[in-house]
Amino acid sequence: MKGLDSNVIRFHLQVSHGINVKSVERKNDRLFLGGAKVFGVPLENLSRCLIPEFGLVPCFLVDACTFLLERAGTVGIFRKPGSLPRIKTLRAKLNRGEACLSTAIPYDVATLIKQFSRELPEPLFPSAIQEAMLKAQMLPSLQDRTSALQMLSCLLPARNSSCLHYLFEFLARVSRRCEENLMTSSNLATVFAPCLLPPPNMDEMSEGRFELRILILRTFIEKPQSFGAIPKVVMDSMEFLMSFKTTSSKKSTGKSHSLKAKTVPWFQGRSKVRTPITQQKQESILQERPILRRSLGLGTFPNVVLYRACMPCAEHNSSLAVSITGALNLGTDSTLQKMKNLVRGQDVVSSTSSPALHLAPWRRRSSP
Template sequence: MKVTDSNVIRFHLQVLYGITARSFEKKRERLFIGGAKIFGVPLESLARQYIAEFGLVPCFLVDACSFLLERAGTVGLFRKPGSLPRIKTLRAKLNRGEGCLSTAVSYDVATLIKQFCRELPEPLFPSELHAALLKAQALPNLEDRTAALQLLSCLLPARNSSCLHYLFDFLSKVSQRSAENLMIGSNLATVFAPCLLPSLNKAEMSEERLELRVRVLSTFIENPHLFGNKLLSLS
């Protein structure tokens, strides 16, 4: 049976894996924020471009990731911080709509991507899904873990799904250059956990739960094709 309906997906998550996926809270309508600003802006207010494999992806993310793909062998990419003065200048130019990435330093652009994800008004993985994602990752069987995480990814709003799928595909390509950059999938997941799956309270900051967050992201980085696949066969 092919499944695309969120209620059916939630039913299977509960029956097959004992995972309850909370429904997303209805958000208050936000006014569209015009202009070129990039950081701290809701996804729906950002300039986006359509990419066949992923959908609508923020233009900044496409430009920044494309820039870094050509420099993916850079040692410590995403782990080593960029220069704060240079990053401040880049942010100001980007928020004015100026094209400035072509001459930037790789570490600075990598830091900007992390800041972009971290400063979104709502996390790319909505808080309603965090507990379910961690419970899925804690399942003892690898096949069950993978299937449950894939089902949960299908519950995301389309704009979040497109952005995350594109980002995980990019990070997967970076990890494939780990012999040069020393950034395997788990290293990248560790760096991005606070940006994509931030701890919402002190109870969520235990070592075990932090490790689960990293492992969730590692799964998607190592298997980006699993993310957001809307046609799932469930028996």
């Protein structure tokens, strides 16, 4: 599977079902034989044959399943163990490349299939996929469980997917004759759970976890056509991404008459700095500006000392007049003349019939 397809499937699993899946490391499939040995050999080193519907499948698995399909009505097939001496002899002949299955006993061949899948160096379901499938099986809805398991089966490497797909299709045909062989899909899943989904440690040997593994295999045995099939929702997302990718690539390669921004060095793209204003221009600008007039209060009381002078009492008129007169020396002439006249007229005001003005020393007002 392409990297884009697997990423889209992982995205759907995370968004729709909250399942995060680690990427499964792939090994390049070797199309050449690595020897005649069958048991305990990696899939890429086995002799495989091409089946258009499934892909490259180990030749031993094809021969053994074809042999058992003709005898699928055998009672207790895959449940009853075969003879250990006969099985040992068959293993030795198969590892030497001899064709010996045509005269074998069905129970012995069924036991060889279980041993073949159990003795692989790497399980057909990698540990990362197993963990994700257990989480998928615990989803509350049946539809969600089926959809999640179907998407997870699409993340398997090609060599594992071809082998498992062929095996599930074979087990589905065996289960259809359960009235004869008494092997239902649940019985077959129970037999193959330790072979296809082996627990990685002792903690996974609990009854509840083992039941989850049985349900996973039962789903694929009952619906083998869904194994490795990408759901329609994911396919629509892939088609949209591919069309978007091709459209964007065409736009980038084709000629366009749209306006393009001209790239310039960063120091040329900066805003121009205005030249400094000369002194003559600055003086002309200042002359054109209107002169701000001082407020009436500042014109009348140019010194802060006057703000601290309040109405003095009658006995302090002469001393206060001298202090105010000294403070007014800092003001303008017109202001000084007005204030001096005001101070000199205090005696006149006090001698008139109107009540005298009482000036008190300055103090800060406090809020009541």
